[in-house]
Each structure stands twice: as structure tokens, then as C-alpha cells.
Amino acid sequence: MEWEIVIGLEVHVQLATKSKLFSGASTRFGAAPNTQACAVDLAMPGTLPVPNEEAFRHAVMFGLAMNAEIGRRSVFERKNYFYPDLPKGYQTTQLAQPIVGPGEIEIHLEDGSSKKVRLHHAHLEEDAGKSLHETIFETHGHGMSGIDLNRAGTPLIEIVSEPDMRSAAEAVAYLKKIHSIVTYLGISDGDMSQGSMRCDANVSVRLKGEEKLGTRAEIKNINSFRFVEKAIVVEAQRQIDLIEDGGSVVQETRLYDSDKNETRSMRSKEVANDYRYFPCPDLLPVELSEDYVETVRSRLPELPDAKYARFQSEYSLSAYDADQLTQERAVADYFETVAKESGEPKLAANWVMGELAALLNREELPIERSPVSAEQLAGLIARITDNTISSKIAKQVFEAMAAGEGDADAVIEKRGLKQVSDTGAIEKMVDEVIAASPAQVENYRKAEEAKRPKMMGYFVGQIMKASKGQANPQMINKILKEKLDALL
Amino acid sequence: MAVDTQTVEKLAELARIAISEETIDEVGNRLGEVLQLVDQLQAVSTEGVAPMAHPLDEVQVLRADEITESNRREEFLALAPQSEGGLYLVPKVID
Numbered sequence: 001m002e003w004e005i006v007i008g009l010e011v012h013v014q015l016a017t018k019s020k021l022f023s024g025a026s027t028r029f030g031a032a033p034n035t036q037a038c039a040v041d042l043a044m045p046g047t048l049p050v051p052n053e054e055a056f057r058h059a060v061m062f063g064l065a066m067n068a069e070i071g072r073r074s075v076f077e078r079k080n081y082f083y084p085d086l087p088k089g090y091q092t093t094q095l096a097q098p099i100v101g102p103g104e105i106e107i108h109l110e111d112g113s114s115k116k117v118r119l120h121h122a123h124l125e126e127d128a129g130k131s132l133h134e135t136i137f138e139t140h141g142h143g144m145s146g147i148d149l150n151r152a153g154t155p156l157i158e159i160v161s162e163p164d165m166r167s168a169a170e171a172v173a174y175l176k177k178i179h180s181i182v183t184y185l186g187i188s189d190g191d192m193s194q195g196s197m198r199c200d201a202n203v204s205v206r207l208k209g210e211e212k213l214g215t216r217a218e219i220k221n222i223n224s225f226r227f228v229e230k231a232i233v234v235e236a237q238r239q240i241d242l243i244e245d246g247g248s249v250v251q252e253t254r255l256y257d258s259d260k261n262e263t264r265s266m267r268s269k270e271v272a273n274d275y276r277y278f279p280c281p282d283l284l285p286v287e288l289s290e291d292y293v294e295t296v297r298s299r300l301p302e303l304p305d306a307k308y309a310r311f312q313s314e315y316s317l318s319a320y321d322a323d324q325l326t327q328e329r330a331v332a333d334y335f336e337t338v339a340k341e342s343g344e345p346k347l348a349a350n351w352v353m354g355e356l357a358a359l360l361n362r363e364e365l366p367i368e369r370s371p372v373s374a375e376q377l378a379g380l381i382a383r384i385t386d387n388t389i390s391s392k393i394a395k396q397v398f399e400a401m402a403a404g405e406g407d408a409d410a411v412i413e414k415r416g417l418k419q420v421s422d423t424g425a426i427e428k429m430v431d432e433v434i435a436a437s438p439a440q441v442e443n444y445r446k447a448e449e450a451k452r453p454k455m456m457g458y459f460v461g462q463i464m465k466a467s468k469g470q471a472n473p474q475m476i477n478k479i480l481k482e483k484l485d486a487l488l
Numbered sequence: 489m490a491v492d493t494q495t496v497e498k499l500a501e502l503a504r505i506a507i508s509e510e511t512i513d514e515v516g517n518r519l520g521e522v523l524q525l526v527d528q529l530q531a532v533s534t535e536g537v538a539p540m541a542h543p544l545d546e547v548q549v550l551r552a553d554e555i556t557e558s559n560r561r562e563e564f565l566a567l568a569p570q571s572e573g574g575l576y577l578v579p580k581v582i583d
Contacts, residue, residue: 014510017553024556032573034565038557042564053555073539082504084578089504096539137572273504279541284548367576 002208002246006216007171008120008163011178011187012156021126021155022049022092029194035397037129037149043087048483049281051076055155056286058187059124060100060296065181065303066119068103070117070293074124076283079275084147085129093125093158095277097285100157105181106305107173108323110453117174118162127154163202163213166234172225175199178325180304184329184414189480192224204249205239214239219256219263231256233238235263290425305391307332315345320468324353330367334374341378344385351377355398371402380408392469421472423479424461430479434463434487444484456480490520 020027039049063070087423088481100122106114129149137144141453159178165171179197182188188358190197197223204214219235222228235256239249254263302310303328310321327334331352340347356377360367380401383392389412400411412418420426434441437459443454456477465477495514502509507515561574570577 019555019557024551024554026555026557028497034561034576035574037558037564040557040565044564051548052553053550056550079504082575084581097541132575133580135573137574137577143580145580146573147578148518148575176536181495276502281542284546285541285551287547308502369498388573434579 003205003236003240004208004210005162005164005166005168005232006204006206006213007165007168007232008202008216009159009161009171009174010167010202011159011161011175012127012198013182013190013194015055015157015160016154016188017052017054017058017155017214017226019052021052021124023153025153029156030377033148033151034150037152040305041087041149041153043089048197049092051283051286052155053239055124055193056099056288057290057296058155058185059122060288060293061185061187061300062122062159062182063100063103064101064293064297064300065185066100066105066122066159068119069101070288071097071099071288072293073097073285073287074099076124076280077277077282079277081275083128083131083150085131085146086151087129087149089127090481091125093124098123099286105174105177107170107177108308108319109169112319114398115170117163117164120160120162122157122159123156125156127151127156136481149204161217163204166227170230171201171232175225175228175303180327180329184301184303186301195223195453196225198477201228201233201235201408203235203239205236205243207309213329216247217251217263218253220253222256227256227258229418230258230261230363234261238263268319271406293324294422300354301329313333314351315339317345317349321349321353324442325349328367334367334370336382337374338378340377342381342385344381347381347384348378350380351398355395359402371404372398376401376407383408383412387419387472389417390469390473393417393419393447419468419472420470422474426467426471426475426479427483429466430459430464430476433459433466434483436464441484441487445488452484456484459484489523491516491523 017027019025021222022036025038026036026192028036037453041050060070074094076092079088082089093242093456098121099435100119102121103119104116105119106116108114114164116396129147129152132146132148135146137146138387149324161174165174175222179190181394182197183190187294190194192198202216202221203219204216205304206212217235217239219231222231235254242249249404253266256263307326308322309321311317311325312319318324326332335348335352339345342348344420356370358374359372360370363371377398380394380397383389383397384391389397397408397411397417399414401408404413440455440458444451447455459480460473463471463480464473490513493512493516496507496519498511499519510560565571565574568576
């Protein structure tokens with residue numbers, strides 16, 4: 001039996017506004033508990049919400065980037081449930097008339113292929129506070145939960161996809177695409193580790209060729225790209241095993257446990273979800289003019305897809321390279337500076353994705369805090385292309401630059417790494433190596449012509465060693481060949 | 489028609505309202521009357537009429553994204569039955 005996995009994602013993205021969705025309290029991360037929870041956030045009697053215009057602008061930017069319909073008239077509703085970190089007893093959200101309607105984006109897969117994923121809708125809503133269950137309180141011991149309402153009322157957009165993804169890899173590609181769109185737009189920092197971006201995955205399986213969707217399980221609150229992939233793989237396998245053993249999937253909410261790499265059922269709810277939505281009487285419908293939407297559109301930055309296409313046409317990059325370099329705006333900007341300043345886009349791409357990425361990975365730094373600036377890397381590439389240094393030596397120079405030894409020129413000068421391109425000096429080294437290797441010379445002479453180029457490798461290696469890697473490899477090859485062939 | 493006991497109990501649970509056993513029938517009857525009104529409304533043809541989101545025919549005014557609130561934590565915490573370390577304390581809730 002061949003199974004097909006069907007995945008839809010719900011992604012919550014925290015918007016980068018200064019103040020909350022319905023109050024003037026700060027949204028800054030990391031403040032002392034409850035110092036940013038005002039009377040509106042606490043649902044004090046007599047308070048009224050007033051929506052934040054910037055949150056709407058962010059949501060509209062997102063909708064336009066997703067090629068989606070914009071809800072020029074949107075309505076807030078109350079989603080009723082009780083939990084201590086939700087002071088009002090309801091979450092103010094949108095349901096029937098959300099700010100962003102159906103849309104579509106293209107995701108790029110590892111093998112270079114692309115696929116369209118449809119957006120069902122995206123809506124604005126407020127976040128809840130945080131419950132701390134593990135803290136032991138002096139006065140009350142273990143029996144209490146602590147509530148911090150700083151996050152209550154922080155604006156979110158919830159982005160709901162259609163069940164269009166067919167593998168964990170597609171789901172991750174979609175999530176990465178959402179991440180790059182929101183960070184390009186600057187509407188969120190997209191930091192999954194701090195909860196600025198959270199993902200719920202709806203996963204079901206069906207036999208290949210089957211039209212009807214299988215029963216789905218919803219995996220809640222997955223907090224990294226890697227865990228999204230693992231959680232989907234493990235959940236799909238659980239469902240397949242279950243069905244193949246004659247069981248059936250129950251529609252339920254499950255949690256992914258990354259330590260055990262398994263999903264498990266959350267509390268079986270005593271009462272099925274019944275949120276009893278109704279339009280919020282405290283808030284009027286929000287209407288946005290066509291002018292408003294068009295003004296937002298005219299101010300959109302260049303988006304990942306446009307950059308992806310442009311990097312291929314303008315810099316002749318492969319689809320893979322263009323995709324890798326455009327996922328993060330800061331990386332794209334860095335690459336573009338290096339490419340322009342050095343005039344060598346291909347080399348720039350290789351260095352940014354190779355040595356630089358390895359360095360940042362090792363040092364756990366974002367590219368914005370790279371120890372080697374884009375201008376410095378361009379300077380290094382210029383020294384490779386003008387043959388001052390070889391690619392091999394360049395790696396050594398790069399490490400020195402990363403360690404703070406200055407620009408490429410300073411490092412090359414200080415460490416005496418300038419490539420030897422002096423014909424006389426190279427000829428001398430070639431002669432010495434030939435004189436010291438009579439057996440290899442003899443073999444070379446006796447070898448068939450087709451095999452000779454390969455046999456030159458030994459001599460090149462010796463000469464490189466003698467020059468401490470600084471001799472110009474093209475010149476070594478040329479001079480060596482002339483000298484060896486003269487002995488034939 | 490009166491709303492049955494089971495439904496009244498379920499609604500009370502969802503709304504976290506305690507309803508005594510003696511009053512369940514009465515609440516069921518009164519909810520039934522409300523539903524009769526809803527039935528009457530649903531009998532009206534509303535084809536082509538947009539759902540009303542708010543009785544006032546106005547649109548929402550938005551505010552600029554500015555921080556206008558300052559920290560008044562101690563005042564608010566003083567209103568809570570229990571608090572410690574800047575947190576509101578509630579009976580333990582675990583998913």
C-alpha cells in the first residue's frame with residue numbers, strides 16, 4: 001500500500017508593533033512579569049479596546065505579499081473559552097470576515113522544483129498571557145500556577161493554509177517561505193525560539209489516489225523548523241501503523257515531545273471545543289479604503305520571489321543558489337553587496353554559502369553580526385580574481401579576517417601570503433623538484449601521453465609545498481609541463 | 489420548546505456558571521423562549537442582506553501605534569486574591 005501524507009499548517013506570527021493590538025501597553029519582549037499588562041489587557045471593568053492601525057498595516061502587507069484578497073471590511077469576533085492566562089474569558093479574533101482572504105504562494109524544494117500552496121485566509125487576533133506551572137511559590141508551594149499577562153493582547157496574525165502539502169519537507173519549505181516573507185516585510189522578527197512564530201500542523205494520511213481526506217490530528221505548538229519536520233514524519237507514521245493494524249485515527253489535538261520524538265494525545269477534552277463565536281460588540285467593523293491598500297502596496301519592499309528571480313537573471317545564479325541566498329533578507333543584502341563590490345557574483349555566492357555560512361554557524365552569529373563584513377569579503381574576492389592569492393590561501397586569509405586581523409590586503413601583507421607569480425622564482429622551484437625526483441620523471445617519460453597530465457599532480461604538490469601554497473597554480477602547471485615535456 | 493437538561497448543563501459548563509438543580513428546568517424553558525425568537529428571525533428571508541456585525545452603522549476608529557500605558561503592576565496586583573513575585577496566582581491548571 002502506498003500512503004500519501006496530507007498537511008495543512010496554521011502559523012501564528014507575532015507582529016512587530018510597539019504597542020498591543022487593543023491597548024497602548026508595550027509589547028517589548030523580556031520585561032518583568034505583568035509590568036506591561038494594562039487595565040485593558042487585564043479586562044478591568046469599564047475598559048474598551050481600540051485597535052492599533054499598525055497591526056492592520058502589517059496584516060495588509062502580509063496579505064499583499066501572499067497574493068491574497070484583502071478584507072477591506074473586517075470584523076472582530078469573540079472566541080469564548082476559559083483559561084487563567086486569558087483574562088477576558090474570550091480571545092478577540094476574526095472569523096467570518098478576516099483581514100486577509102484566499103491567496104497563493106510558491107514554495108521552492110531542495111531538488112529545485114517549485115509548488116504552489118494555497119492560503120485559506122489570515123486573520124488578526126490577540127495573544128494570551130503565559131502560565132507558569134513549574135514555579136514553586138514561597139507562600140503557596142506547588143499548588144498554584146503563576147500568571148504573567150505581559151503577552152496578553154500582543155497582536156498576532158494567524159495564517160491558515162489549505163491542506164496542500166504532501167511531505168514534511170514541503171511543510172518546512174512553506175514555513176520557511178512564511179518566515180522569509182514576514183521578515184522581509186519587517187512585520188515580525190520571526191524568532192521561533194522566542195515564540196514570535198509558532199506552528200500547528202494538521203496531519204492526515206490516505207491511500208495514494210484516494211480523493212477523500214483522512215481523519216486529521218492537530219499537532220500543537222511546534223517551535224522550530226526541525227521539529228516541524230520530525231513531528232510530521234513521526235505523526236504520519238503513527239497514523240499509518242494504526243490503520244495498517246486495523247485501527248482508525250481519532251480527530252484530536254496532540255503534542256510533539258522532542259525528547260522522545262513522538263506525539264501524544266493532549267487531555268481528552270471533557271467538553272468538545274465549542275467556542276460560541278459572536279461579533280465583538282465592543283468593536284465596530286474596520287473598513288480600509290482602496291487608497292489605503294494601494295499605498296501599502298506601493299511601499300512593499302522587494303519580496304523573496306522577486307529577488308529569487310532577479311538573482312537568477314541578474315547574477316546568473318542557479319535556482320538552488322538563488323533560493324538559499326534569498327531566504328533571509330539580511331543574507332540577500334549581504335550577498336548583493338559582495339557581488340556588486342567584487343563584480344564576481346558566482347564567487348560571492350560560493351563564499352557566502354560556504355566559508356561565511358560555516359563561520360556564522362560555528363560562532364552561532366546572525367549575518368548582521370558577521371565578523372567579516374560584506375565589503376571585506378568583496379575585498380578578499382578581488383584578491384583572488386587578480387591572482388594576488390589562490391583560493392586555498394584565500395581561506396586562510398578569511399579565517400584571519402574573521403579573527404579580527406583586518407582587511408584582506410592587511411592580512412596578506414602582514415602574513416606574507418602574496419601569491420608568487422614571478423616566472424623566475426617558479427622556474428627555480430620547478431627545476432629543484434624535477435632534479436629531486438628522478439624516479440617520477442622517468443615514470444612520466446615512459447607513460448602514455450593520455451596519462452601524463454594526471455602524473456603531473458605529484459610535481460605540482462611538491463612545488464606547492466615548497467612555496468608554502470603561495471605559488472600561482474596556473475603558472476606552475478604551465479612551466480612544469482614545458483619543462484617535463486622538454487625531457488621527453 | 490424547552491432546552492433539555494443535558495444541553496443546559498453543557499452550556500453552564502462552557503460558561504462556567506453554576507446552575508442549581510431546582511432551576512435547570514426554568515433556565516431550559518427560558519432558553520427555549522429565546523430560541524423561539526431565533527426561529528422567528530430565521531424564518532425571514534435574508535437573501536442578499538449582509539450579516540450585521542454591529543447595531544451601529546459606523547466604522548471603527550484606529551489608533552496610532554504608540555505606547556501610552558505605564559507600569560501600574562502593584563496597583564493591579566493588589567486587587568488580586570493572591571500574588572507573588574509579580575505574578576497573579578491561580579489554582580494549578582495543567583493541560
